[in-house]
Amino acid sequence: MKNKIAKLIAKEIKLSVVEIENLIEIPPMFEMGDFAFPCFGLAKSLKKNPLIIAEDLVKKIRKKLPREISNVDFKGAYINFFIDKKILAEDVLAKVKKKNFGENNLGKGKKIVIEFSQPNTHKAFHVGHIRGTSLGESLARIFEIEGNKVVRVNYSGDTGMHIAKWIWCYRKYHAKEKLKGDETWIAGIYVDAVKRLENNENFQKEVDEINRKIESKKDKEINDLWEKTRVASIQSWDKIYSELGVRFDKHYFESEFDNGGKKVAEDLLKKNIAKKDDAIFMNLKKYNLGVWVLLRRDGTVLYSAKDIALAYKKVKDFFADRYLVVVGDEQKMHFEQLVKTLELAKFPKSKVCAFLTFGMVRFPEGKMSSRNGQNVLYSDFSSEVFNVAKEGLEARSCGGKDIDERASKIAIAAIKYSMLKQDPKRVMIFDSKKALAFEGDTGPYLLYSYARASSIVRKAKSKKIVKIIDLKNPEIKLLKKIDGFEDVVARAYENLAPNLIANYCFELAQMFNEFYHSCPVLGSDEEGFRLKLVDAFRVTLGKGLSLLGIETIEEM
């Protein structure tokens, strides 16, 4: 539509169709029209008042209107175009019906490896992980709808000091407790370890001893305990990922990269890319990236070197066109150092390795911390949200056999939507009270809107003739919003921004609810058309939500 308007204008002025298309905007008020072209920019070259230019152009254009455009007018220096709403309605309904609705094929034939979530064993899976996981999964789905072949990859720290602390504390104070694949329990031991270590320096020596034993793998009992607790941690994630609707094609662990990381570091040193004083490091000061240490002075390997090894491994396992890592903001510099090092090492895929950082999740009062247990664990949070959802259903007498299943989907929608609606790079304030509210700009509101639409479609008895008599404003607004779906998907794809889709879904649902209140469907003269419109809304919202990794329900 925009293109047609641009062509129309191009006949009258010197700008190209593409230039005009970029200038065309959507008027702020409904009554002003559907598209607008500002004439300010023409004032200089034409040496005329832009208001006069607008008036003149309208006179010329008015004579040549194509059938899609019902009227053209000017207001100030703006030329406003009114499109034919019946044609718009027909176009939108036809478009939504197509299987490939929403797809722009921007990633056709390309393969992309996306790494996200990255919880550590022996530690909490907290709301920060929920943000990263929701974000990664949503991006993966956006890549998929645009035609990419997507490989989802996870990477977990299963070695290092935090694990030594955990094992130390377990053996010393919790040995009688049975090992459990329970996130809350596992995180609790770690918090206890930190607390006990705070007041006693001798304890740290015991921990160091255990750390050496873990690394050397010579102590059978420690090995055994490490292996078992590691597995327990990993198992605790199965439940989380299945609830969140995420599955990974490959899960890498840090312990796999001890040797590879060492080798990579030594190799870089041999090639004179890395340097050595007491440690082996990359000097990246030239690039304003400081110094990046790869191996400690005692020769043990750091996560920097392991990340390089991981990059090679990913390419070996999955030869792709693009590699993306989704990580917390605090690791930004680390990944800049990684990408620069890969480039200097002539890593073949360095140019297509990128990372996306997301902001921390904080309490209104300040920072969260896994060390002292001042954070919100996934399992605690999700069961709390689940209970609120279930109570809500019961209060509205929406009981029934599958109440738990519906409550669970509502809870997940609430959690994921709240994580995705905000710009990823911004710090997120996590207010537990607000997280449990289901009204307004929330996941449950979206599911509710969807369920309402489904209910209408379900209740429709016989097929009525689709006849567009006269379109009311709420109908037009809804149609235009649906019409904009694929543009939003494209923008979300290009900017790695699921929040754009989340915001779109909310606005879409708002428009549907306005329509719902002012335009009766069943039994009305326009039943045929309105049913189609309701269904088009359902399809669009359903697709949008699925791009966010949110499942819909047919009934609340």
Place this chain on the structure above:
RNA sequence: GCUCCCGUAACUCAGUCUGGAUAGAGUGCCAGCCUUCUAAGCUGGAAGCCGCAGGUUCAAAUCCUGCCGGGAGCGCCA
């Protein structure tokens, strides 16, 4: 000290990439709407030096510079 991110209504955020018409939502607050398709809904209202100061421009929340405030990071944690 240096680098990066943020600062928009009481609170949480859109809008900033790509400058345009009267700066928008949600929550909370006030006033209405359930004998009609699900009230987790809808309608209306109050509420803004868009952090501050300059600059560019016909036009700045949006671009540039400086400052202030908050957050994150900056050599052997991940």
